[in-house]
Amino acid sequence: MGNYSQRLLEGAETQHLVNFRQGLTTLFLGGNARMNNRKWLKVLLLVLVCCLCVSLAACQSKENTNNEASGTSGKQPSEKTTIKMWTFLDPNGTSAREVALKQIITNFERDNPNVKVAVEPQVWDTLGTKFLAANQTGNAPDVIWTSMDDFGTALKQNALVDFESLFLNSWTPEDIKDIDDAYWAFGNKDGKHYQVTLSRNYIGILYREDLLAEKGIKVPFKTWDELIDAAVKLTEKDAATGIQRYGFGQAFSPESPDPQVFPPSLIQSQGDMFTEGGKANWSTDAGVTAMNRQLDMVTKYKVTPDSAISSSVEDVYNEFKAGRYAMMIGAGVRIPTLQKESTFDGSKIQMTYFPSEDGSTFSPSVINGWNVGVWSGSKNKEAAGKFVEHMINAESDEIWMTVGGQVPVRKSTVQKNADFLSKPDKTYLSVMAEGFAKYGYAQPWEFPVSGWRADLNKIAQDILVKGKDVKAALQAAEKEFNERAGS
Known part of the structure; x- marks a missing residue:
């Protein structure tokens, strides 16, 4: 490029800077004001900060608009979570309790699409011992079914999370009254609950x-x-x-x-x-x-x-x-x-x-049953607690009874299904329920x-x-x- 052309470009650029500087001076200090170089740099910095704030506000506004449209209220979608459960039941099995469990898991995953329940069936008479050992090594499942024989030891090992910290504090007195019985009182420690008894026997x-x-x-x-x-x-x-x-x-x-x-x-x-x-x-x-x-x-x-x-x-x-x-x-x-x-x-x-x-x-x-709780070492306590709560909600409790042939946990389930319980081949459920209330012996849990x-x-x-x-x-x-x- 020739020297003449170069000088023209440099002069043009210099003139643009002068015009820009004068414009800023007029905007912030009035048309007749004069600024030295130091003041001019301060004004330039202020403008850049203002531009940045406007840009961030615009981005945030766009993000909020997108989130409101997707129904997330500003929160990112939860990550996919898999919770592991040990039980003696196999949801792919054909027994009444297994069929009921599969239906309950399907319903939970329907309502909680980001959570998957992975069941690892265990031999029932060694399940508790295996869990206690897994707790010591830090490799236990998120949700565990323990027998009443082993539950006291699990409490002594601090292997379980209290339900109050997971979901129970949000329950109403009426909710608790609906499930409150000798099974619900089993294993209460320091006024807190660590289990719900399923497959009551x-x-x-x-x-x-x-x-x-x-x-x-x-x-x-x-x-x-x-x-x-x-x-x-x-x-x-x-x-x-x-x-x-x-x-x-x-x-x-x-x-x-x-x-x-x-x-x-x-x-x-x-x-x-x-x-x-x-x-x-x-x-x-x-x-x-x-x-x-x-x-x-x-x-x-x-x-x-x-x-x-x-x-x-x-x-x-x-x-x-x-x-x-x-x-x-x-x-x-x-x-x-x-x-x-x-x-x-x-x-x-x-x-x-x-x-x-x-x-x-x-x-x-x-009387016996399976004490279902959440492992204290779980990295998915919230999701695990949500699933345990789901297994005893009104819908699941009715499935346990009508499909699984189990005595329900909730009193309201009995009241709503009087016709079902009066069938000749279901009278054993009433015998069991009366046995729990009048002729049952709950073994001690305070010692092994x-x-x-x-x-x-x-x-x-x-x-x-x-x-x-x-x-x-x-x-x-x-x-x-x-x-x-x-x-």
Whole structure:
């Protein structure tokens, strides 16, 4: 470029700067004012700041407009979250409770599209122990189902989050009253709640209504003698199938055990199976009587087969639905599946209470269930708490009852479904509910009691197989339990 042209451009640029400076001077100080270079730079800086503020305000206005249009009120959408849950139920399974759980999860994910529930099914009798170990290593699930046996230990390990900090503080007194019962009070620590009990269970006598009617046997049984007499009458070969049917099914395998005759008989006589300090209290006179009553059904009355020595409760359930037992000790929560899978008319399966010594009342049965809580180490506590709350809302509670065959958590669910509960094949739900209220025994949680069911079954095996003295076997088991529990 030539020197002349270069000087023209430089002169033009200089003139533009002069004009710009004069314009600013006129704008801020009036047309006749004069500014030196320092003042002029201050004015220029002020203009730039003003321009920046206007630009930011415009951007914010545009962002707010976009957010209002999308319904987010200025908040960014939540990130996708997956919460992990351990339970003994498999939502891909076919049992009534599993089908209900799948429907409840589907509804939750429908209402909370950014949260996915990943269920990792576990073996039920080792679930609690596995969770306690996972808590220690920092690798536990967000939502956990623990048995009542293990719940006290979970509290001592501070493994659970209180519901007050998650959702309960927003509940009304009416909401809490709707679910307030002995289960809701279980495990309360320092006035806070750490669990809600699902799959509430009552152990009682399951029986075939059709077979008892054929023999003219009426229920409920008032005394143990009445129960034994009925079991004797029902022990025979089935006329139609030729199957040897026994009157009363029991299971003494330590594998996946349920309470048999011993606990209700002992609790009715002495009030508890444990001392106030948490020690096993089984070798009393009442304990000897209760164990003899249980085992006499095998050795003396022959209403329970010898195979009970090694049978698991699952074995007895399978044999009951195949027609090999007229009655058995079983869990109310299993009735829907038994009704569905039995080789006979499953609607005839009913439930009744354990009798007592003198017939004045019914013997208390061990109530159980699964304490559902949120792991204290979870990185997704809020989402996990929201899901636990969802599992006990009105919609889910009705699904647990009508689809899953479970006793509902909410009193309002019972009131709204009176017609459903009055159906002949659903009367067991009313038996369970009354059992919870009047004839239930909630084991202590303040000290460790895990393993007592297996201990009692080992006693039965030692007596039946090894010929041990009843009292000596009870004393040995007490000692082993107390040493293990540290009581």
